[in-house]
Amino acid sequence: DAGVIQSPRHEVTEMGQEVTLRCKPISGHNSLFWYRQTMMRGLELLIYFNNNVPIDDSGMPEDRFSAKMPNASFSTLKIQPSEPRDSAVYFCASSLRDGEKLFFGSGTQLSVL
Amino acid sequence: QKEVEQNSGPLSVPEGAIASLNCTYSDRGSQSFFWYRQYSGKSPELIMFIYSNGDKEDGRFTAQLNKASQYVSLLIRDSQPSDSATYLCAVKYTGKLIFGQGTTLQVKP
Numbered sequence: 001d002a003g004v005i006q007s008p009r010h011e012v013t014e015m016g017q018e019v020t021l022r023c024k025p026i027s028g029h030n031s032l033f034w035y036r037q038t039m040m041r042g043l044e045l046l047i048y049f050n051n052n053v054p055i056d057d058s059g060m061p062e063d064r065f066s067a068k069m070p071n072a073s074f075s076t077l078k079i080q081p082s083e084p085r086d087s088a089v090y091f092c093a094s095s096l097r098d099g100e101k102l103f104f105g106s107g108t109q110l111s112v113l
Numbered sequence: 114q115k116e117v118e119q120n121s122g123p124l125s126v127p128e129g130a131i132a133s134l135n136c137t138y139s140d141r142g143s144q145s146f147f148w149y150r151q152y153s154g155k156s157p158e159l160i161m162f163i164y165s166n167g168d169k170e171d172g173r174f175t176a177q178l179n180k181a182s183q184y185v186s187l188l189i190r191d192s193q194p195s196d197s198a199t200y201l202c203a204v205k206y207t208g209k210l211i212f213g214q215g216t217t218l219q220v221k222p
Contacts, residue, residue: 033209042214043157043201056209091156098208100145104156 004105018080025094035091082112119213132189136202145205192220
């Protein structure tokens with residue numbers, strides 16, 4: 001199995017630009033999670049989906065952030081407009097059952113200048 | 114706000130020693146507990162999980178859970194330099210995993 005696949009690996013953009021992060025979960029996994037990791041705040045859960053349906057988006061910092069899961073094999077996290085404080089590593093993870101034994105992708109290192 | 118607390122470290126141990134990593138959590142109703150290892154610049158990977166009070170052993174790793182004290186620990190026996198990493202404690206709350214800040218472990222040859 002290829003594992004959880006994220007793209008791009010690195011993204012450098014300017015403040016105000018739209019950023020789209022992509023994730024392909026492990027085939028057969030029913031739950032998908034988006035996390036953000038910074039030195040100051042650690043690993044924070046932004047949103048998670050069960051069977052393509054958003055269950056909890058309470059971690060999404062503000063309306064500039066949105067996430068979709070149009071099918072079982074693809075999810076996006078969009079930031080519009082981006083700000084320097086959004087700079088972080090964004091991880092996507094999937095699991096067979098919600099909140100159990102997460103498998104993480106390689107992450108997207110986002111830098112907003 | 115559900116919380117998972119860890120000492121950020123760094124925890125430094127000599128090669129061959131036992132490393133003890135600790136974690137406390139705030140929600141008494143939590144039932145599932147996990148330890149992830151994260152090497153610098155890499156993504157977290159699951160190394161242990163525990164659901165019941167007591168100890169669970171897997172090779173050089175032992176997870177310990179005390180629900181009454183809301184305390185989870187990870188012991189690494191015969192520590193190796195390759196164990197140097199950040200160890201993240203995670204607790205399941207209503208379908209999602211909440212992570213602690215992580216403890217950085219340094220194993221010195």
